[in-house]
Amino acid sequence: MNKVFILLGQTCTGKTNVSIEIAQKLPIEIISADSRQVYRYMNIGTAKPTKEEMKGVPHYLIDIIYPDEEFNAFIFQSKALEIIEDVVNRSKIPLIVGGTALYLKGLIEGYNFAFGTKNREIRNRLMAIGLEKGFEHLHHRLTEIDPDYAKTISPTDKIRIIRALEVYEVSGLSFSQAAKNSERRYEYKIFGLKIERNLLYERINKRVDLMIQNNLIDEVKFLIDKYDINTKAFQTYGYKEIIDYLVNNLPLNEAIELIKKNTRNFAKRQMTWFKKMNAEWIENIDYNISANYLIKKIKEELYW
The missing domain is CATH 3.40.50.300 (P-loop containing nucleotide triphosphate hydrolases)
Incomplete structure (x- = not known):
């Protein structure tokens, strides 16, 4: 090291x-x-x-x-x-x-600062999009941003999909990159x-x-x-x-x-x-x- x-x-x-x-x-x-x-x-x-x-x-x-x-x-x-x-x-x-x-x-x-970032407004907006267009739509978006993490979760796992997208919108980092930072x-x-x-x-x-x-x-x-x-x-x-x-x-x-x-x-x-x-x-x-x-x-x- x-x-x-x-x-x-x-x-x-x-x-x-x-x-x-x-x-x-x-x-x-x-x-x-x-x-x-x-x-x-x-x-x-x-x-x-x-x-x-x-x-x-x-x-x-x-x-x-x-x-x-x-x-x-x-x-x-x-x-x-x-x-x-x-x-x-x-x-x-x-x-x-x-x-x-x-x-x-x-x-x-x-410290994994990215995982601590939260924004209720973004979370509510993503939930509304998921309810309107389906959470598979949000999963596809997550796949474009963070394909490695997207592979690990179901296209219908709305909680993890929304959380990953929320972290990205607030911090600019994908879940995978945020995890790497904490290593x-x-x-x-x-x-x-x-x-x-x-x-x-x-x-x-x-x-x-x-x-x-x-x-x-x-x-x-x-x-x-x-x-x-x-x-x-x-x-x-x-x-x-x-x-x-x-x-x-x-x-x-x-x-x-x-x-x-x-x-x-x-x-x-x-x-x-x-x-x-x-x-x-x-x-x-x-x-x-x-x-x-x-x-x-x-x-x-x-x-x-």
Whole structure:
């Protein structure tokens, strides 16, 4: 079973710097597990690495959709598995880097998100079609979408036919593909970066100040001019507070302090999730020392 490496950690613990340093010395390609860095135009507020900072290392799942498009743990799982397979097939090492715990947990544990998707309206519509045209008609449609699964069920098995079609319409995946996604195809080795809490909070505060200096306000102005102000992607720390400043007359100094507070609270929630994962934790006092240690550990996992 091929090994996939994961580098997780709270915001501001140095995941980006350490992962790029590792990838300079090993044939690594990085898959981002960050629920906000997938969005184009959301650069400053998400601390998205620039092309220069990436130093030529291939990065995936960054800047792939627009802010008003849907992205969730199910989509992440599907895309990440496709990328991992491609990276492994090219004899490269996949390194998943990020702090979105639900994405990581779903990938590691093989959650079958597709099977959890439900839509009563779609289900009722399919039932109406079956009653009008016969469930053999729906079975024929299922055969076109997912011939492997269709072969396993009767043309009159209305419950399974409707469920399979419902999953496909909601998720875009056939039952067969959804089942494949839940198979444990890789062995995941998890490393976590951590730093002492006071230092973490100091880094968070400095990062927020730097974001303001780097024109986060202009970035948010551009976004709410281009997209609906209630766009889901904007309802996260760093964006919602600046929107309150721009739209609801929240004083700027209060908005900045709120970003810092909300980011610290987010970091606390991240660690609550991460403690449930079987990670080897590394105290990230120095990026180079952490990177060299991880290079040694990855080599041991792969070659010895």
